Amino acid sequence: MIDLKKEKINDDWYEFTLSNHFMSISFLNFGGIITKILVPDKYGTKENIVLCYQDYTHYETNPLYLGAIIGRVAGRIKNATIQIQNTEYKLDQNESCHHLHGGKKGFHNVLWDFNTFQEEDGIGVTFTYTSPDGESGYPGNVNVKVTYRLTINNEFLIDYEATTDKETVLTLTNHSYFNLSGDLKNTVSDHEVTIDSSRILKLDKDLIPFDIVEDVSETEFDFRRGKLLQEGFVSHNEQNQLVGCGYDHYFLFDQQTANQVIVANNDSGRIMKIKTNQPGMVMYTANGMQEGIRLNEVKSKKYLGVCFETQAPSASLWLNDLPSITLLPNETYKKQTIFSFDMVEKKK
Template sequence: MNIKAVPVTEKWTEYTLTNEAGMAVSILDFGGIITKILVPDRDENLENVVLGYRNIRDYQQNPNYFGALIGRVAGRIQGASFELSGNTHVLESNEGANHLHSGSAGFHQALWQVAPFQTENSLGLTLSHKSPDGEGGYPGNVTVSVTYTLTNDNRLLIDYEASSDKTTPLALTNHSYFNLSGDLKSTVETQAAAIDSSQFVELDDQLIPTGNLIPVAETPFDFRAGRMLGEGFNEKFAQNKLAGGGYDHYFLFDNTREQKALLQDSASGRQMAVETDQPGMVMYTGNGLDDSLLLNEGKSRKYLGVCFETQGSPASLHHANMPDIVLQAGEVYKTQTVFAFSVMK
């Protein structure tokens, strides 16, 4: 096991965690961005399973949020505003009239303080950041830490902890795009996903949640028994069409399984299980990607990766039936998501 720190620009450092099995995770202090994850296939070939830029400086803009920590609030906020404790808070309109992934002042643009650590069976980084009252339009001085831990059994744990001196919305997530084919050999069309969810949140034509919960039964959104992602890469079903011929939807977990989601690639034999204490997740299948970006293994393209954005729902700021994201002043926000990699049996 080892931790390697390499300066990659005048201001940024990339840290690479390598466990005893050879799995490696590379993380930037800028944006807390996961740039690479190397995991073995069934023949023990180590290959990258996330989307990342070939030129490290391209993360400065990063319009697709590759690998980034998202906060204060991940997702879209309708009308770029919300009411809290009788006050209206106006945010940056950075996607039409709406607010996406906390705008230009989001955590994906922060330079985080990094503290490496190592134990007998794991190693990792604790990233720390302070967001001042009013930053991005959000109330409260927020202190946040995110800990990435890589274990020797190929589990990547992400622990989020935060507090605020004012009541404020908070919904943190990681925005990695996964592709288990290895080194982007194919799109995720033929990769199978299973999700512990019997309902998802309807979107309008601006991809804003309407507040309506739709049963997944007899739709391309029924992943309870597992299905190919490509079955929803079409414009035959209205909700897939709205999202650009794929998925960009919040799934509410049923909490009937420890694994809330599972991604499998039969060609490589890789699989990734998602465990979390969050109430749901947005699954996004890279519907907006085109061939304009140069990634580590070649040009980007539509459906090249899938995001599992475990989080509460920002729609709760406008719809009472969504999982709440309001953190009370003085309380501690604490949550964990685990990405567990293994080989299919």
């Protein structure tokens, strides 16, 4: 059985909840923000596995970008400048002299139009928004469609689609912080993560990628056989320390496994798999998380969640040999990320 509920939060905001026999997902039409994902542990207890503000008014500013759709360009753009067809465009400077996550008028604080739907094997909501030419400094009128869908097979699908009337740049993602311990009982230090990646982007002191590490073998960035996140937290690797003792790096997928990412927490028994047609992702372990913000269960602190921001790299704007984020008027941006959920150990 699958079900969709809609609750009015205020004059403009609605919270939708998609549920099946196993799990449920809740999200807002404001920012497309995912507020809750309830998944059972190995004893059958359903708990929230994403970070959520206790007071929903905090989503208006959302300093942590909790659960939101990120765009037009997810990630950092060096010096808040892009060049298209010999024309230079100045973007919002919202992180020192750089541009982060679409700027002040990013998709994380947009009120999206919506339509609900039900299919034979799932149920969902489609969000739409037209980003006008010049918004946050980007060229082109861009029509964006993002669909959230829950299936009877415990898959949560996010489909991204966009078109433009002028050459522009675009790469979208979702910025949910996951914590499989459930209801934020622990940090993510004991989460075991497997990533189909042998290459990462190296960061400078401003966290701007400046080079490609072609082989991560025998480093804290080699997750191909699985690794606990805490190994990066205590690492003396300069790249781990640079970002606040953890991870905030882009991983290029090798595209050699069915799931690009597998996350497991043995204490709760929860397991999450991520499959995508994106070329890579930023894994961020909340090393720089602002502390003391009241979340639904506890106050925010370092390492309380981990983001898996599947996307093409913004660094392709200044580094060669990376997947492009250019979108042309005769093209359709079409990307998908699938999160599937299970238990390491089934309830007996």
